[in-house]
Structures are given as structure tokens and as C-alpha cells.
Amino acid sequence: MLDWARQHMEIPSEAVILTKLREVFGYESFREEQKAIIQHVLMRKDAFVMMPTGGGKSLCYQIPALLQDGLAIVISPLIALMKDQVDQLQKLGIYATLLNSTLSAKTFKAVREDMLANKVKILYLGPETLANRDKLDFLRHVNVSFIAVDEAHCISDWGHDFRPEYRKIRQVTQEYLGRLPMIALTATATPRVQLDILRSLEITEATIFKSSFNRPNLYYEIRAKEPEPEKQLIRFIKKQPEQGAGIVYCQSRREVEHIANLLNINGIAAAPYHAALTPRVRVQNQEDFLNRKIDFIVGTIAFGMGIDKPDVRLVIHYDIPKALESYYQETGRAGRDGLPSTCLMLFSLRDIQRLERINRHNEESEKAQELLDEVNDYAFLGVCRRKQLLHYFGETYEAPCNYCDNCLETHEHYEGAHELKAVLDVVKKNPAAYRPAHIVQTLQKNIDLSQAGHTYEYLAVISQDSKEYKGHWKPIVKQALLSGFLYTDVEQGQGLQLTAKGQKFLKRSHSVKLIRNHVYTSSVASPLKIEKLEKVCDEGLLDQLQKLRADIASEKGIPPYAVMQDASLEEMTIYYPTTLEDLAQISGLSMSKATKFGLPFLQHIEAYVVEKNIMISTDVLVKAPANASRNKVYIIQHIDRKVSLEEIAASKMMSMEELIEEIEHICSAGLKLNLNYYIDTILTQDQQQEVYTYFMHAEQDDIRQAHNALGNRYEIEELRLMRVKFLSEIAN
16 A cells, blocks of 8 residues: 555655755755756656766755655765764754664664654665664664665775675665665766666666766866975965865875874864774864864865865875776865866876785785776876766766866877777777777787888887887777777676777778877876976076085085085075075975074075065975984984894884985984994994095985995995994084
8 A cells, every 4th residue: 555655646846846945955946957866756766866076966865855755764884974964954954863883772762763753854874784684673664765875886896985785785675665766876986887886776777867077167187296295295285376175185094194294384274084083083173174274184085975065176186096986086075166176196106006016915906906007097198187087987078178287288199090990900800808908918919010001100119028018009098998989898898899980990090199198207207297396496596505515515624415415405596595494494404404504504595585686485395294203213212222223123123224214314304323333343444434535525425426436345235324424423
């Protein structure tokens, strides 16, 4: 009888739906497909909704819940997200509640009685709570109108927030409640993930509502992570015309704490957010961010899901994200008010390699690596960022967008008709199970550069064993996909197939311009993308400071580099520091060294600035946090006690290379270290005198130069320790 009544209930009119939108939620009109989705849910039909972050997904199930008898169950992955939604609904006078493990027995009982009395309109549950059959058996006696599965990408192990409990949703809800209408919602789902969601929830016949994933107000950019990324981050933030609110994403909790501290030291109000913080601290930091008490949140991926802050102007990925889905969702937290906002990723091959090492120990290592490869390809490929992102989510976009770094920068193009034809030919001759990696391997092994009609001008001059050759084919396959010559057959295991456009090209090829990948180095990502300083080095001042340094060095009887490094002098001519505090932020200096040698330089710079009438600004001088490393204190104490370096390294589970690097950092911070007790055991007095004399007369303290100049008679470690001894005695 109840099922019959449900099927024949009257569907609210469009006017009634609009009135509810205005009176309860305060909006005058619906966005895009919201109205159609709501009407569809009210007709008690299954729906699958893909809508970008900030598109208004929650209204698609909240309004139907209010307009139907009984309560709607919303399955959501995070307690904080559920609580935020419940709080907002309760402020609007709607009886919404949640059930989870944090509730007391008394509160749980009261909520259960209200549900049995049909007082509750919307119930939020986590997937883990849903699976607790003993506690939720009473739901069999509750009038439930429909089930909404929010953040539905959590169902798929190809998604970025996979939750195994999400896979059991259909089984568990059907056991409690029978076959109820279901609406699944997500902001990020590739075609593969979309198919996984539909199959897992058993709603393969659901109507699919897909809004464009394009966020036209977001500017996408990738820059090289510089050797000093902390300074790069601070300078970038401070150079923004309207700083506004921002989010910085880091991979590790330790990095989150460090960067949050760094921002605060440099006058940017920030707070950390990660899973190791207590719930109270996380909630407080998030509320401070929402209420504009702080400007920035520095978080891991634990931060941001469902956050409703419209005026986020910057989203910065300080570390490489593990998947494009998470990158898209996290960047989607910028500019939800529709105003221009910036999404910056700092790219480093070192970060990629670190994540690859982590993936090797992952139970799903192949999947994790495939997702990371997509991020890597996105960074390298010179094609419009927006086109790449939208294609990843199954949407076609005609580039250029003229609002990403790839569209606004000049890239090298080359004639690629022959290579493209080779790619398409391999796809045609192989089954659909062939995936991009297989196509690339086939091309690398089997292409005959001398075959008639194929000149391969670029490849003909390089070895087929070289990295350059092996890296040549993958971007061509990617560009063939992006340009519509190929498509991915999701139903057939992600195999590649020719499109009509690709088939036509094979029959009659024509000129095709392809884009070369960005070139990356081991230390920084791309020389094209290194952040340029606003001002160039002041050559006039640099010449004067070099002469001043030479005079000071001569007076003290020490080499010039022991007074100031060349890089330090150059940076001083860019930022014109006029206080000891500012000088201590210059590369290669510390407060100790600035105090010892800095006064003449400060006086000279101040006189120069006045003479040249130079307007100075310290807004891009980056203040470094004090080094509170436990290792640092431990190392200093044990060197003072004359403990062998091998024993110190072993006790801290460090290699000698790592220990010496820590010792060098301590020395460069202006602290004296007496290593004589150890150096005496590895070098004779004559050997020490020879190396010491070399550093005293050398123009640079470069270890490789020292190694060569001294005839390779000393180990690199020995020279590094002698350099610490030398600088501790004459420069610190």
C-alpha cells in the first residue's frame, strides 16, 4: 500500500518548487539544471548528478526532501561536512540531524524517537554508521522518501577519496528499506569513475545530469618549485594585487605545520588543518577561516570537502597532488562567487619521484601510479590546461581558453603529421584493449625511421635508446586524444579507438602542428616557469658592495666569500635591506652573520638608496622561522661532548651524508662548531693545514673546485668537514 501511495503521490508544481527555494533558501532562481534535477527526484526516479564545486548540488536533494513526506537519508563521508550542512539547515528552521559515533546514548535515543515520529526531514549518515545494523535497525519503521549519496566518487577505487564502505550502500539500504529512489552526486568523476558509481549503486538506468566542469573564472598555472620554495611561496602570495583568502595544500602534516608557521611569521594570518589535530582545533581553525579571522588555511587533503566559502582567491598546491581528481576538486574551492581567482601548482620532479617511491609500497600501486602519471602528464603537456582538465572528465573544450599559463605563454610547435599517423596506425592495427602505455611501447620498439614516406625529422637525429626518444611518443598520444583523433573506450578497459576524425586522417593526412613538452631539470621543473623577481640586480650597487666586501675581507685577513657570498650580494641589490632583520632574511645569511658583518653593508645600501632616490619595499623579503629542529639541538650537544659523528648519525638513524648536511646548515646559521676532535682522527695536521690554506686563498668555497684543486687527494666528506671548521673559525 505504501509503495502504491508513493508511486501515485502528486508531484509539486514548478511554482511550489520555486517558492520553497525563495522562502527557505533565499535564492531568486535556480542555476543551470537544478530545477530539472529536483523535478526528476520528486518523480521518484534515480538520478546521477555531476556538478562542479560550488554549483549547488545540495539543493538538488534538500528541496525534494522538504517537499515529500517522510525523511531523506543523505550519505556523506565526513562528520565535519555533515555537521556543517546540518547546522545550516537548522538555522533555516529545517529539522535536519545526523547520526554518528560521537553522539551520546541519550542524544541518539532522542533523535531515533523523533525519526519514528516523522519529525525529521533530512538525516545525514556516514557510510560506516549505515553499516551498523544493530543501531539502525529501527530505520525499517521510518518513512524514508529517497536516498542521496553525496561525494559519490568515494565509491570508486579509481577516485581520489575511495571509501570501501561506499561500495556497500545499495546492499545495506535495500536490506533496511527496500528498493528506494537514489540520487548520487559528485563534483569530480572521470568517465571510468562515473561508470563505477552507476554499477556499484545499481542505478545504471539513472538519468544523468551533467553540468560543465569548466570554471571559467579560475586561472590555472604551474610554476617550477624553486630551490628555495618557501621564499617563492611568500613572494607569490604577497605579489597578488588583492590577497584575499587562500588555501595552501601540502602532502604531509609536518609540512602543513611548517608552512602555516612560515606564513604567520611573514605577516599572513594562517592556521593549519590536518587529521592529527584534535577535532576541536580543526573546527576552530576552519571557523576562523570562514569568519575571516585568518586569511589562509594550510592543509592536507583532509581540508575543504564541502566548505562553503565563496571568496577564496588563491589555491596553491605547494606539493604535487596525487591525482587530477583531487587537484580539480581542491582548485574548485577557489572563486565560488564567480570572481577571478588563481590556482597555482608548484611542480618538482623530486616531488614526483617521492610519490613514486610511496606508490611502490601501496597495495594498489599500479592504480596509484597511473593516477600520478596523469598529474605528471598534465604538468608537462603544453596544451591548454582547461582543455586537459575537461577532457579528463569526459568533456570536450575548444582551446585556447586564454586564461591559463599554457595559453598565455609561447610554446614550441612542430610539424607532427607523420608521428600522428604512426600513432593512429598502431591503434588501428591493435585491439581496443590496447591502452596508451601499450601504444607508446609499441611505437618505441617498432617504428622504422627509414620507412618510406616517414621522415620523422625530429627523431632521426636522436638515439632510440635515449630518454628524449622514449618521452617523445606519449605527448603525441595525449594530443591525439585531446584533438579528437582518438577516444578512450571506457567499457573496454580504457582501450583506445579511432574516431571518425582519426579514420579520415589515416586515409588522407594533412599538416598537424603538435606542441613540444615542457623541459624539466632535476633541481627545478622548467626554466620557462621559474618565477621572475620584480626587479633585476642593480649592477651599480653590486659593484660597490663587491668592493666593500673585498675591503672588509682584506682588513680581517679572510677570503671575500667568508664575509658574504656572491648570491647574497646580488639579492641585497634587489631588495635593498636597510635593517638587520631584513638583512638576516637574505639568502646565505643569518642574524648572527648579519650582526657580525652586516653594518657596513646596511650603511652603504641606505646611502645609495637616498642618493639614487630609490623607493624600497620589504614586502617580498621572506622571514624564515627559527630552526627548532630536535636534530639540531641534539647534534650541537653531542659535538660539544665530542661524540663521534658516526655514533651521532647512528643514534638518529641518519646517513653520514645527511648528518654532514645538518652540520653545514648549523654552520650557515652562524653557529660555531668545534669539530677538531673528530677531524684529528681522519686527517693529519699537515693535511688539515693544506686544506685550510686552500680555503683561505680560494675565491669560492665550492667543494668540487676544492676537490679538483687539491688533486683528488681528499674525500668529499673530509673537505666538507674542513670547510665547516674553516667557516666556524673565521666567519662565525
